[in-house]
Amino acid sequence: MKAVIENIKAILSSYSDIFFIESYVVGGILLLATFLNPNLAIAGIISVLSAYFFAKFLKMEKTFLSSGYYTYNSLLVGLSVGYLFKITPLTVFFTITSGIITLVFSIMLYNIFSYYFRLPILSLPFVVISSTIYLAVVNYSNLFVSSLYPHIKLSFIETYMPLWVSGYLKSLGSILFLPDVAVGLLIALILLFVSRILFMLSLLGYYSGTIASALLTGSFQQAFNDLSHFNFILIAMALGGVFLIPSIKSYFVSVVAVLSSNILLSAVKTFWALYSIPAFTLPFNFITLLFIYVLGLVGFPLVAKVIRRTPEETLDFYLTNLKRYRGYDTSIHLPFVGQWTVWQGFDGKWTHKGSWRYAYDFVITDEEGKTYRGEGYQLTDYYAYRKPVLSPTRGRVVKVVSDLPDNPIGQVDRENSWGNLVIIQSDKGFYVEISHFAQYSIKVKEGDWVEVGSFLGLCGNSGYSPQPHIHIQVQSSPEIGAYTIPFSFSSYISENRFYSNDLPKEGQVVEPAYPDKSLELKMTFILDYQFEYEIFENGQKKGELVMVVEMSPDGTFYFNSGKGKLYFGKRDGTFYFYRLDGEDRYLKALFMSLPRLPLTYREGLQWEDYIPIRIVIPPLRKSLILFLSSFYHNFATIQYTGKWVSENKIKGKVKAPMLNVEKEATVVLDEVKGISSVEIDGIQLKLKGIKYTKEEQ
């Protein structure tokens, strides 16, 4: 029964998916709206259901329901059939076949697009299939005889409206094949309610496109009456809010795209009209895919990597993630122990240029900033000289050079720039190259397996090295001197601050942090374990919070409280709460109090993090703040600072000056497992017990 409800929800969502909204409630409202034209509504449902049952026959109903593309393309095709013909046994049959062919075509297109272009298919299957159907029906005289029907005008309000308003509303309605101001108004309100950004973009797209068209054709009358201008709305919403991170730049891109789509739209109409096919969403698909593809190709920084339910959420996710996870996926450990100073970073002043710009050099400095004691004429005067170099990654040693002499101070070996070196193929795929080892100090050989922290050799002064230092770079191939790729360092301490994955600056003193085994064990939560907390609010007992450890299909673990899912994980020597799905104020309290925890204890050690706006701010204010943030990304950041007070105690501070937020949190870790108590905002959670739920079943 639960499964059936889930399926119905998924199918309902396909109605809202058309407007880039993921909500079965909105979907339900839109479904009801389609009943203004029952032919439309029924054809739509028949098409989706036939596609669904065929998908079930192919044993892919799960994929079918989880991917919006399959459902809403078959829905749109159904609507397009229903728009043309009234429901008769013949059209039912016709609709079923159209639904199935849409599904099959979608699957193929999806595969090709995602594999070769890394592109979504949007409503391209709908455009192709519906165009094909419209071409085909010319031959089906049977359908024409019995099924064509006149469309009734549903709204009379239209007459009281200025043309530029009704034009927008009718275009909006046309997306659902209901070119009607009432439907348009309903959709506009839904957009406004769900996402201010989408609503604004719909206006921006429609009016910029339509005015441009009016100027080109010379007739505002004609332009505002052209229903195919819904393409402008879709382009603006897709580019400005969905596939790009909402921002001034993405809004600009969407306007540019809308303006250029005008030409395409006119061209399509001219050509298609010969065969009496409407343009459908072809301009939208073509222009949107074109822009996403090209922006991705040139590495436009605002292409959304993760798309959430609304542009606001995408923005919130992007803003916090941009700040929370600063490094790269190609992250490595610092290759030494103790405190070293960054001598040269990426795009360095001296040698880190061109193809070798992604590299780091480290030296040891004293309190005066010198790298040597005494005069510095001898290698042994240098603090870095003969200090251990440890493996920064887990992997296999693929190249070792160890016989080059250490240059005297002031001389360099230009012939063998890289000096004595070790290249390791990381188990994550990339290659790490470390240079300038002392002669014959390397203790690993090609083919050896090394772990993070395995001893490699001693720092020296071989190769192009004017003074003893460690050079490290990441490359995508194993040759000496190969092109470098960007990387970052995980789990290090600088000025008593813990960095999970970041890029230290030139001159910064850094020290690697090795995760504390017992802390790591403490923050490991095993599937099906249930954590029960007593809730106190302002000292009053307020029931219990029960969370069970579960795993999502992508392998991420989360605490499920019934009302919300709090995702967590460990990487870079850090325990993270990644995100919260659903609304649970106690899980929010937990998230806010400890968004991340370094798995290294040092008294007084501090760390920073950023908390998504939705965790801290109530929904209504939140949406306004996010809308404004889309124009200026730094508008509202919520900063977290954590600090180890003692071995099991953390003090946290949540601060957002623009939003007038300032909270203090106290977290106490349990001796053995997890978090024993949390206190923030008058809410107090106290661990009551831990149960293994599987035992009871």
Next chain:
Amino acid sequence: MKKVYEKPVITRLETGFMNKFGKSPFYSRKVRQDIDGVPIERLVEEFGSPLFVYSERQLREKYRQVYNAFASRYPNVQFGWSYKTNYLQAICSVLHQEGAIAEVVSAFEYEKARKLGIEGKNIIFNGPHKPIEILEVAASEGAMIHIDHFDEIIDLEQVADKLGKQIKVAIRLNMDTGIHPQWSRFGFNLENGQALDAVKRIASGGKLILNGLHCHIGTFILEPEAYAIEVEKMVKFAYQVEDNFGFKIEYIDIGGGFPSKNRLKGTYLPPDVVVPPVDEFAEKITQALYSNLRPGDFPKLVLETGRAIVDEAGYLITTVFASKRLPDGRKAYIADAGVNILFTAFWYKFNIEIDRPVQGANEPSVIYGPLCMNIDVIDEGSLLPPLERGTRLIFSPVGAYNNTQWMQFIEYRPNVVMVMEDGSVELIREKEDITDIERRERLPERLKVK
């Protein structure tokens, strides 16, 4: 300046090049007019003579140098300050500020560390004599107890019963690391299986949890390789314990024993030549760790180095009280400090500096202390120029073991000061007077002098 009359003496001719003193015998002398910028004369004027002077700057610098030598080579290093080397509160506090925990070897030292505000968990408790009362206190406060003998295991099990909890402990090992003398009287011997027996005994008792290993191979060790052997043996033993008994060895305490730049009697070459730099010790020790530890396993490396850190930060200012000519023709001086407060004079030949430029050729001289005892000799023979009465002699390094082993024998123990990093001078131990010495005495009424 009026020339002082000196009785003529005959001295052997030296060429002035190579000689066993390593310097020109006639006119070379070392003059020190200040310690860290504070004139010797001012120090004596204000605090009297003799006077122990510590340099805060040198103490901190040395600590950092030794600590960094290890911390820049191994990710998990902890220093324990060896209280017995110097337990003046100011010295301990400087080192605690630098990050060292406390290493104590008796109930007295344990109480001293606690009184200084060091938490039990930050105290390493070593030593062969730990009465059960102090063991109980230490165990309940979570100190790192290093067991020395089987009887101590029994005592600790009793304590565990009494406290109703398992106690985390370490055992001290002794082993052959190729040096002499081999310290075999402390802890359990590794080679003859005694150490393994101790682990078995601890495991079978079930009341103690073994989480560390300790060893201390000797003192003033000039051979870094000895530590490499020690580390290798300890790591191998740690894995043997972990794999067979299920204990997790969280730390390996390799003790101390690193030399300072002091000159042992009978050493021909100066300490700058003989004493290996601390980096050499650190390199050998960490190399041995990396080649024996399993990848990714970094148990805490604990070091209890005392002398190497504090010795060179300490000076003793003394004053020439009188001079005389010995029958064999040597010059002799009587200083106001002797072996009573300079215990290490028994094995070191100190660096002697004079507080002012002095005229005249050097001649072999003996320096005696103020005691009315034949053994009170600070220096049996150095080349010194003729010294006037009242000349200050500065002996160094004297920071290790003197302020803990000094004795009150017919004299009062003098002031101890510290020249702070900002140039000010703080009195850190006031000189004694008669009340200090008689405070604990009880004179029976009928014995009183009427």
